């Protein structure tokens with residue numbers, strides 16, 4: 001009998017080829033060529049970056065998970081976090097260990113046009129903070145990603161797209177969803193956006209309304225600016241077209257936790273590797289929604305230790321449930337956990353559409369899959 005026993009173990013093999021120990025860093029050919037051919041061009045050539053925004057400490061957690069997910073999938077681009085004035089120093093410190101650049105944005109002191117826009121439309125403070133991404137002119141091109149998104153694979157190919165590229169919004173597909181978009185930083189565009197904002201406001205009260213009104217030819221002018229839906233897969237879309245999710249969902253590259261309840265509103269039992277915070281009547285073998293669990297696994301592994309380091313002895317909301325026997329107490333203590341109750345199908349639909357998704361209960365992945373199977377059989 002032929003027996004294939006390895007002669008060397010893995011670490012011995014790796015010691016023979018130390019270069020294999022490091023994760024591959026891909027050098028962009030374009031930059032390399034420019035460097036070789038024209039050193040002067042190189043000095044003026046800007047870099048590209050992924051940009052996100054955190055307006056609170058909670059969103060900062062999301063931003064950190066997003067940043068870490070981009071790193072885990074070996075992005076070659078820079079990572080930039082814009083933070084609002086309410087984000088605390090500890091969170092900023094933790095953000096700095098993941099992001100190349102952390103810029104505190106206070107619209108109040110970011111120029112005349114911004115101030116004027118804010119005076120006219122005080123409700124658009126967060127939107128104006130987001131629009132600030134256009135001032136990152138040290139970069140030639142950027143991809144903006146909401147702090148409630150997470151990447152599932154490398155998406156550096158998005159930098160081949162032009163401004164303004166984005167995926168359709170699941171609620172109104174002639175509008176793009178502003179959770180993921182490609183843009184070119186430009187002070188001129190920034191000023192125009194601010195002026196537009198103060199004159200016209202936002203039809204939905206947020207940045208998506210402003211951006212869709214400003215880039216108003218997106219729906220019809222250039223199909224190359226339509227990103228495939230897999231670059232911004234929102235949880236809402238899973239329910240609105242279940243068979244499509246079953247067919248294409250495994251190709252998803254970016255997941256977007258759209259709606260009012262965010263991953264950080266749940267809690268997590270790190271010992272058991274389980275997401276907590278909703279239905280207490282879980283069946284045995286209950287299947288967790290993959291994306292929510294993935295978010296928490298990433299948070300527990302890399303983000304929570306950074307926060308712990310930044311906070312030191314100061315207590316902070318980690319989101320972890322410590323002891324199984326105290327689960328009932330923890331459940332009530334979790335601030336965003338809604339009361340468990342039986343809802344009518346109509347009420348559940350309403351809640352889903354309002355973004356209040358019962359990930360761990362009625363809207364759990366197991367239930368979605370069961371429903372899918374009844375359609376497809």
Ligand SMILES: [Mn+2]
Nearest residue numbers: 146148179258
């Ligand atoms: Mn979002």
